[in-house]
Amino acid sequence: MELKSNASQLPIPRLLLLIAPFFFWGTAMVAMKGVIPHTTPLFMAGVRLIPAGVLILIVAAWMGRPQPKGWDAWLWIALFALVDGTLFQGFLAEGLLRTNAGLGSVMIDSQPLAVALLCLWLFQEHIGFWGWLGLGIGVTGISLIGLPDEWILHFFNSDTIVEIFSTASIQQLFASGEWLMLLAALSMAVGTVLIRFVSRHADPVMATGWHMIIGGLPLWGISSAVESGQLQNIVPSDWFGLGYATVFGSAIAYGLFFYFASSGNLTSLSSLTFLTPVFALLFGNLLLQEVLSPLQWVGVSLTLVSIYLINQRETLPGVSKKVATSEKTITQQQQVLEASAKTINKVTLPVRKSESEMLP
Template sequence: MALNPDKTPTPLLIAPFFLWGTAMVAMKGVIDTTTPLFLATLRLLPAGLLVLIAASILGRKQPQTWKGWAWIGGFALIDGTLFQGFLAEGLQRTGAGLGSVMIDSQPIAVALMARFLFQEVVGPLGWIGLIIGIIGISFLGLPDHWVLELGSRLTTGFSTGHWQLPSFSVPLTAADSFWLMLLERGEWLMLLAALSMAVGTVMIAYVSRHVDPVVATGWHMVIGGIPLLGLSAYTETQQWQSITLPGWFAILYATIFGSAIAYGIFFYLASKGNLTSLSALTFLTPVFALSFSTSLLSENLTGVQWCGVALTLVSIYLVNQRNTISQAFLQILAGPSVMTIIKPFNPELAKAVVAWAASQTPMTPPDNK
């Protein structure tokens, strides 16, 4: 069943992405006074308890089978522990706006998984969007001088016809190896967080077959927060001693609005509709995050990173709006204006174009429930 924006109020559709974007800014504003795993724990455990209390008040049914609990456990590990852990660690090494762009590249992975698991239609525009998204993520995640050198070599190759692969001069010492250097960049930790959330988004379609999606959201936050709490207690020190009063308010906002309310709404909608289209609405999240981080935290991006942001947002827009754009193109192609040009010269071709356009009307993906 495709998610129908006409039946779902627009503010409800937009709410999770606004709350996630602003919560990212709130977390970045306080992360220097605490530790990442402790912050991730506070983002999950209290929020999960709030969701479970709300679910109980609303009369939502608790898990009834071991299979339901097993799905919740897997959901908690992927979308709770791994996602929030990678997010908090990555946020230490990158800005809130840029980190949000990396996190919200997850529709690319969701589109691929939903295509093969649920046969959701990606279409030509969707695949173009995915390719653009990969390029955009590369601009964000790789060092600027790599991207600039590669662009220079490609430009030279096009102009001269002589191609040469760039040499990135990666030191091979143990302390500064290729993979260590990449993982030390917050963008790649954010990308791992995005992949975790993408898997979690797809998993909710299976989880909701056995457990109420709102209840599953609450339990996955509680269970997913327990390993983070243990890791924080074992590996971190001075977790809360330096947090100021405004910092506690920022954590409270990220917990209640950025987790409890945002995740409750998102996974409820994800259990009801088209995963690719819903997830691709996350292009709104970095817009909110970049706006607030620029104005409140004075964060600035490099020229290469801004290009990556633009490409990633274009990618997510194309994936999200692929059916609408395709339908508009087909209507133009088979419309009277084009037919007026084609028909006098080749009536058979005009008839074939109309028939082809009708056969290419985007299909509704199957019900995911």
């Protein structure tokens, strides 16, 4: 299934499947809010991976998808598991304990910028002016959603700017969990790009299931060695949250995401990550009565604008004109070739005729 950069041209059912991973990730964040204080981070990260990977393998086998074969396939899956499974979930879980949840969400969901740069370098995916503008607006939007209002309102104060970029603030940044969240975002971006290489050697759905199991086992191993009290404080309602996050937030979400990422435009697909905090915010407001501030509503609007710009970057003014010019040039070249061919035929036919007259 190919992901077009112009998402508006997709049929409605396919478009809903395309958005589904980000909806499930956002709502899973809401479901996990009550679970996080009752368990340990690495154990919870393993729970989100290993059972979900088993579910994906069962569904993939039922669909008749082939198992990975050969050393190349398993080596790529192992690398995929290390980066997108162990490192991403590990950095994310540990970073959430050491940073503000809103700031952590902003830093994680800014990974489309890293994906865009990697795809520009590795696959020469076109980004252009509208694409970069959309990415910038998207980061601004999720910043308005996740960062405290007082940070934003006082950001342009000269004293505030000096304080933010002071040596003490930078040291405080790396002493807390922000750098772990940055590493998590980078790991997710690299994992998104890696699936393109993995799918050359193995079925992308099967590879997704195996990478979740292989990547989750080290997390459980480290958890058993350095953590304690993983299950003692979990209440019955927590199991519902864990179940939703595992089935919908991991198995279905990752299965769909990496299925689309294996063959589609990664810049366009990754830009939909900006929807994750939007869904988390809206359902937090609906289910947990969390109040949205005016700045957060502005952030939601900017996020939707950014996704439109990124996914419509090939058809917006300027780009479409270049495409039309290229098509016109190709048509003119074809006309010149056809005219040349007719001229050659007119020249060669008399020659052939005179040669035949010379025959006895």
